[in-house]
Amino acid sequence: MNTFFEITGLSQELIIYLAIDITIAILLLGAMKFISGLSAQVNATDELSSQDNFAFGISVAGSIAALGIVLTGAITGENAPSYQMEIIGMLSYGVLGLILIKIGRVIHDRLALNQIDKTEQIKARNITVGLVDAAGAIATAIIIRAVLLWVHGIDVSTFVAIIAGFVVSQAMLVLVTRIKERQYAKNNQNDSMQEAFANGQVALAIRYAGQVISTALAVTAASYFFEYNPETLVSTLTAWLIFSVVMTILVSLLTTLAKSIILWGINLVEEVDQQHNIGVASVEMAISISIALILTALMA
Known part of the structure; x- marks a missing residue:
């Protein structure tokens, strides 16, 4: 065993x-899968296997991936003061992340996509809405993770910062949704x-997924400009929100430029909006996320 530790x-x-x-x-x-079924008032196992509801599966996959993203921000490993503190930290942040992801889904339903019933659409096997739901959960998780990495310790100020960061995430997602709707x-x-979305336009959902996830990454990039300080939490979070808008606009402009070059000669409105070209929409999504990732890496 000692040899193993020495080698590795x-x-x-x-x-x-x-x-x-x-x-x-x-x-x-595992709890996330169970809660996803509970919130949709279905048996998750039955819906995934016996009913073969692909839309529900995509939605659950998005929720599980979102929680996984949040948990990467909660892990401290050997930096934790003790095993007990690591357990407390993982459980506390993990449970809080799970709750916020589910609350974010409700807010996304009520404010961002208030004209459709996502739960009923997913139960009716609408894959498009399943994709939109998964994208919203992942975008929310990316910002929560950014806040978890930003704060220090486990106290009241930490949880206030996390919840405030969550509010920022939802405000940005609603704002981006309204802009894209217009x-x-x-x-x-x-x-x-x-x-x-309700009519099942998958290509449009894929493009939207790229837009909301790239927005979340832009908000993450904005976090690198501010130091966590419990004493100036309100002013810092306000500045973060304002700078998040600036970074989102910058990502949008750079993405538009990149699309015009990479997809030169392709009418995106005609291909995605009217002809429902999933291939072109997928390239759009990849460009949006790639530009946001590059900008985030530069800011870090």
């Missing part, structure tokens, strides 16, 4: 921290983007 460079302490984190993560991810209406004779 691992320590017994690190193995114990790994076991703690993985065990808690698996339990929480753009869609302008390009499609005042048609409703939400109605298009």
Whole structure:
């Protein structure tokens, strides 16, 4: 055993921290599947296997991936003061992340996509709405993770900062959704983007997924400009929100430029909005996320 530790460079302490984190993560991810079924008032196992509801599966996958993203921000490993503190931290942040992801879904339903009933659409096997729901959960998780990495310790100020960061995430997602709705209406004779989701336009959902996830990454990039300080929490979070808008606009402008070059000669409105070209929409999503990732890496 000592030879193993010498060869790999691992320590017994690190193995114990790994076991703690993985065990808690698996339990929480399993809980997320159960809660997803509970919130939709269905048996998750039955809906996934017997009913073969692909839309529900995509929605659950998004929620599980979102929680996994949040948990990466909660792990401290050997930096934790003790095994007990690592357990408390993982459980506290993990449970809080799970709750915020589910609350974010409700807010997304009521404020961002208020013209459709996502739960009923997913139960009716609408894959488009399943994709939109998954994207919203992942975008929310990316910002929560950014806040978890931003704050220090476990106290009242920490949880206030996390909840405030969550509010910022929801405000940004609602703002981006409204902007994209207006753009869609302008390009499609005042048609409703939400109605298009309800009608099953998968290509539009894929593009939207790229837009909300890139927005979340832009908010993350904005976090690198501010230091966490419990005494100036309100002013710092306000500045973060303002700078998040600036970073979102910058990502949008750079993405538009990149699309015009990479997809030169392709009418995006015609291909995605009208012909429902999933291939072109997928490239759009990849460009949006790639530009946001690059900008985030530069800011870090």
